[in-house]
Amino acid sequence: MRFSCGVVAGCLLTVQLAGVARAESWTGFRGPAGDGVSNETGLPLKWSETEGLAWKIPLRGTGNSSPAVTKSRVYLTSSDKATGALLVVAVDRVDGRIVWEKSVGKGTLVAYGPPNLIENRHDPATGSPCADDDERVYAFFGTGDLVCLDRDGNKVWQRNLAEEYGPYDLKFGMASSPRLWGDRLYVACVHKGPSYVLALDKKTGQEVWLTDRNYPALGDAPDAYTSPVVFRQPNRPPQLVVSGCDHTDAYDLADGHRIWFDGNLILPESEYARTVLSAAVGDGVVLASASRSNVCIAIRGDAKGNVANTAYETWKIKGLSDCPTPTIHNGLIYMVKDDGVGAAFDLKSGNELWKKRIGKGGVNASPVVADGRVYFLNLDGTCTVVKEGREFELLAENSLPAGNFYATPAVSNGMIFLRDRSHLYAVGSRATAAK
Numbered sequence: 381m382r383f384s385c386g387v388v389a390g391c392l393l394t395v396q397l398a399g400v401a402r403a404e405s406w407t408g409f410r411g412p413a414g415d416g417v418s419n420e421t422g423l424p425l426k427w428s429e430t431e432g433l434a435w436k437i438p439l440r441g442t443g444n445s446s447p448a449v450t451k452s453r454v455y456l457t458s459s460d461k462a463t464g465a466l467l468v469v470a471v472d473r474v475d476g477r478i479v480w481e482k483s484v485g486k487g488t489l490v491a492y493g494p495p496n497l498i499e500n501r502h503d504p505a506t507g508s509p510c511a512d513d514d515e516r517v518y519a520f521f522g523t524g525d526l527v528c529l530d531r532d533g534n535k536v537w538q539r540n541l542a543e544e545y546g547p548y549d550l551k552f553g554m555a556s557s558p559r560l561w562g563d564r565l566y567v568a569c570v571h572k573g574p575s576y577v578l579a580l581d582k583k584t585g586q587e588v589w590l591t592d593r594n595y596p597a598l599g600d601a602p603d604a605y606t607s608p609v610v611f612r613q614p615n616r617p618p619q620l621v622v623s624g625c626d627h628t629d630a631y632d633l634a635d636g637h638r639i640w641f642d643g644n645l646i647l648p649e650s651e652y653a654r655t656v657l658s659a660a661v662g663d664g665v666v667l668a669s670a671s672r673s674n675v676c677i678a679i680r681g682d683a684k685g686n687v688a689n690t691a692y693e694t695w696k697i698k699g700l701s702d703c704p705t706p707t708i709h710n711g712l713i714y715m716v717k718d719d720g721v722g723a724a725f726d727l728k729s730g731n732e733l734w735k736k737r738i739g740k741g742g743v744n745a746s747p748v749v750a751d752g753r754v755y756f757l758n759l760d761g762t763c764t765v766v767k768e769g770r771e772f773e774l775l776a777e778n779s780l781p782a783g784n785f786y787a788t789p790a791v792s793n794g795m796i797f798l799r800d801r802s803h804l805y806a807v808g809s810r811a812t813a814a815k
Contacts, residue, residue, distance in 0.1 A: 383443075391808060404793035406449040409508035410555035410746055411791075413618075414722045415661050416608030416707035418750035418791040424807045425753075434795065434806040435476030441467055442801040443505030444744075445557070448517065449473065449792035456804065459505040464488060466504055468519045468529055473793070476511075476806060480511070490542075491553035500801065501744065502552055508787075510560035518565055518582065524552040527569065528585060537585035541567065546574035546675040550603045551654070557607040558618070561633065563673075564588060570604035570624035577608065577622055577631060590637035594623045598649035601670075605654065609660040611771070613681045619702040621666055622661045623678075628659050628668035640683040645670040657701055662708030663727055665694070671702045678730060695730040705746040707754070709769065712745045712753045722747075722756055724770065734772040738764045745788040749800075753756035757798065761785050781806060802809050 407577035410416040441460035448455045454471040463550040464486040471478040489504045505524040511517040515531035524542025529535055539574055548554045549572040559566040565580045575581030575593040580805075582587065582815040595602070604624025611619045611630065619630040619639055629641040645668060646654035649810045653672050660667035669676040676697050683692040700706050700723075706726060708717035716722040722738040725731065739762035748755045749768065753775060795808040 382487040389701070405513055406447070406790040406792040407512060407560055408448050408510035409607050410658075410705065410748075410752050410788055411448050411470050412516065412610075413612060413661070414559060414563075414607060414658065416660065416705065416746055416748050416788070418748065419478055420791050420793070420794060421751050422794050423791065427778050429780055433808060434807050434808050434810045436480065436803060437471065437476045437586045437674040439469065439802050439804060440481065441465070441504060441505070444501065444503070444786040444801060445505050445799070446787040446789040447512040447797045447799055447804065448509045448788050449514050449797060450488070450511050450515060451506050451793070453479065453511065453515060454671040454797055454804065455509050456799065457505040457507070457509050457513045457519045457521065459503045459721075461503070461526045462543050466521045466523065466525055467525070468517060468532060470517070471667045471804065473806075474810060476804075480481040480649070481501060482533045484527045484529070484530060484535070484538065485521070485523065487521070487525065489522045489553040491551065493551040498552055501786055502555060506555040508567065512560060516582070518558055518612065520558045520567060524554065526558070526580070526585070539585055539736075541569060541578070545569070545576060545578075549573035550605070551600055551651070552603070552652045553604065555605040559610060561618070564633065566608050566620055568593065568603065568604075568608045568622045568624075570605070570606070570622065572602045575602070575625065577620070577636065579636060580634075591631060591636040591638070593622065593625070593629070595643070599647070599653045600651055600711050601626055601647040601649075603654035605656045609659055609661050611666060612683065613664055616681065620720050621661060623659045623668060623670070624655045625652045626670065627791065628666065628679070630666070640679075640685055640687050640692070642668055642677060642679060642687045644668045644677060644688045645673050645675065647673050655791070656703045658704040660706040660708050660713070665708065665712055665727055667700075667708065667713065668707055669700055671699070674698055674755070678727070693790055696726070697730045707749050709749040712768070712770065714749060715745045716747055716756050718742055718744065720758060722766075724772070727768075733770045736772050739777065744786040748789050748791055752789050755786055755789055755796070757789055759785055759796075761787075761800065762796070763792050
C-alpha cells in the first residue's frame, strides 16, 4: 500500500474557491460540510403519522445511512440481506416516487464484534451517500465499494478501497461516510489496518492525494466509525477534520498535508475503545472527542502543528456522547447522549447551560440546528424540537411509528427527511416540496 501527498495540477484553485452547495441541498451526512447546521427557514414544527407528512415510502432491504437531498432527488443506500445486494436508491423529492434502484455490487460487512451489538444498528449501508445538483450520487459501502452514479442510475465510475488500499479491520465494520466538497470526494478509513485519508476527483474517481493516518493506539482505539467534516472559518481556507485512533487532525483540502493534530483523546485499552462521533465544527472551534475517553477538547481554528497541551486547547470537559455528534451554532453546543439526555454548553467556556431528557429511550442520530430550532431524533421515531438558546424551551414533540431511527435527519428546501431502517419519511407539505 502506498501513500503520497501529490497534487493533481490545476485543482488547487477549485478547492480553495469551493463553496457550500445550494441552500436547498443537503449533500451528505449532517449537511454539506458535516456540521449539522442548515440555513433553511419555515421548517415544519409539528407532525405525526397522520398529519404533516408529504409522503412515506417503504425501502427494500435495510440501512442506517442518512439521506442526501438535491433540488429534485433524495438519495439513499440500502443492503439486501437476502441477496447481499448493495443498493443505491433515487427518490423523487416531491412525491416520494422511487425513480430508480440500482444494485452496485454484493457483499457483507466484515465485522467480528458481538452480533447482538451490530444487529439493527450496522450493516454495509451505514455510511451515508453524497450527492450534488448535477444529480450525481456517490455511495460508500462497508465492503469498501465506492461508486458514482449519474442522474439516470448509470455507473460513472466504481472502485473498491478495501481491495486497493488494504482490507478493513474494525470490530463492527467500516461505517464512515464520504464528504463531497467542490470537485473532490474525501474518504477517511481509520482502523487497525492501513489507515488513510483519501481525496478523489469526483468526476473520474481518480486519486488526487492520499495521506497516511496510522497512529499507535491500544486495544480497539484505532477503530473509528467517524466521518470527515469540513471546517470553515472567515478569511481562512477550509480544512478537512478527521477524528479517530486517539487523535483529531486537520488537513489541507488541496494537497492533504496535515495542518494540526491533537493526540489527547487517549482511550483505555479495551475491546470497546473506539471513536464513533465525528468532530464537531463551528464558530471558529473544533470539538475533538472520543466516544469512551473522558475528555472533550475545544481547539482554536488558528491551530498549527501539535496542539496537545498548548494554548490552542481552550478548555476540556468530560466526554459528551458515544454515537451522536454535537452541533455548534451561535456560540452554543447542542448534544445528546445515547441514553437520551440532551444538553447545551457555552462554546467559549465549556460550561453546561441546561440538561434535559429528550423524548423516550435511546438516541443515535446527531442533532440538527435549523430555523432557530434544534431537532433531536430518538431511536423510536420521536423528534423533539427545542428552541435555540441558553435556556431550555420545548417547542414540540412529534411521533412516528416505532422503528429504528438511527439515521440523522436531512433538511432541504423547507422539508425534513427522516429514515428508519426500512422507510423514508418526508415531513412537510407537497406544496412546499414542489417549490
